[in-house]
Amino acid sequence: MHLERLIEQASRHLPAAPNGQQQTAQPIDGLQIVRHHVPSTFEASLYEPVLCLVLEGGKQVAIGEQTFSLSPGECLLVSHGMPVRSRITKASYLALVVEVDIATVRELYDKIADSALDSKRARSAQTHRADPGLLDALGRYVALAQSPVDAKVLGSLTSKEIHYRLLMAPFGGMLRSLIRHDSNASAIARAIGFIRDDIRSPIAVPDLARRVRMSASSFHKHFRTITSTTPLQYQKELRLLEARRLLTTGGASVTAAAFDVGYESPSQFSREYARKFGVPPSQDLAPG
Incomplete structure (x- = not known):
């Protein structure tokens, strides 16, 4: 499928009137279509396992020490x-965002030849130009939204094909590593789960390493290789993102938000918050 055809299909599902500077639609489970009408400054957010295909415009995404520019x-x-920190660099920006389900990836393990499982130098975020097979599968996935019956019957099959094509793609090395439960990538994924389950408690790296059955030195090395950051920095990023959510959705003071996410010093929280978001936390308080 040509990119122009996919742009046409995706655009049909967007609402007629923009919601401010952005339009979004979720025509089928696991798929979001996003359009931005103007460039933006960097904004912090949390990406779950996901595929983002840029159809129009441009975007820049910073993850740890890596920065990706997408066209x-x-x-x-x-x-x-x-x-992550991301910004729209060129409008009008249009993209498909597809949830990546690691369980679906692992279902394909027995069907993938060992020769296809090379995952050397893979990281948690990688970019590549979409090949015709992936574009075709994504186009059919978007088209399913036209018929609820088609979506119900064929949606899971088409989603599995998309996961297969990602698994076999040149930038699918980390997914290929994740299909093995005993891989370093899987161990780091479990560690991330432990950190996210309790962002308030201080991290003891040796204890976390033991929980995923790695030595402390090996754990630290692979965590940084895969995520481009350290466990402590990762937790701090999560704490600040959650604090911002608490402040902007209302019901929490700056001090309460700081304590709720695990900070013992509100002043330290305010300094790190301002460093990350460019404004003091008091400026992000929801109107009361």
């Missing part, structure tokens, strides 16, 4: 839950 026809594949 039409290019994909970003994120395999682990990651704090």
Whole structure:
């Protein structure tokens, strides 16, 4: 499928009137269509495992020490839950965002030849130009939204094909590693789960390493290789993102938000919050 045809299909599902500077639609489970009408500054958020295919415009995504610039026809594949900073660099920006289900990836394990499982130098975020097979599968996935019956019957099959094509793609190395429960990538994914389950408690790296059956030195090395950050920095990013959610949705003071996410010093929280978001936490308080 040509990119132009996919742009036409995706645009049909967007609402007629923009919601401010952005339009979004979720025509089928696991798929979101996003359009931004103007460029933006960097914004912090949390990416779950996801595929982002840029159809029009441009986007820049910073994850840890890595920065990716995406143009039409290019994909970003994120395999682990990651704090990111992103901005729209060129409008009008249009993209498909597809949830990546690691369980679906692992269902394909027995069907993939060992020779296809090379995952050397893979990281949790990688980019590549979408090949015709992936574009075709995504186009059919978007088209399913036209018929609820088709979506119900064929949606899971088409989703599995998309996961297969990601698994076999040049940038699918981390997914290929994740299909093995005993891989370093799977161990780091479990560690990320432990951190996210309790962001308030201080991290003891040796204890966390033991929980995923790795030595402390090996754990630290692979955590940084895969996520481009350290466990402590990862937790701090999650704490600040959650604090911002608490402040902007209302019901929490700056001090309460700081304590709720695990900070013992509100002043330290305010400094780190301002460093990350560019404004003091008091400026993000929801109107009371």
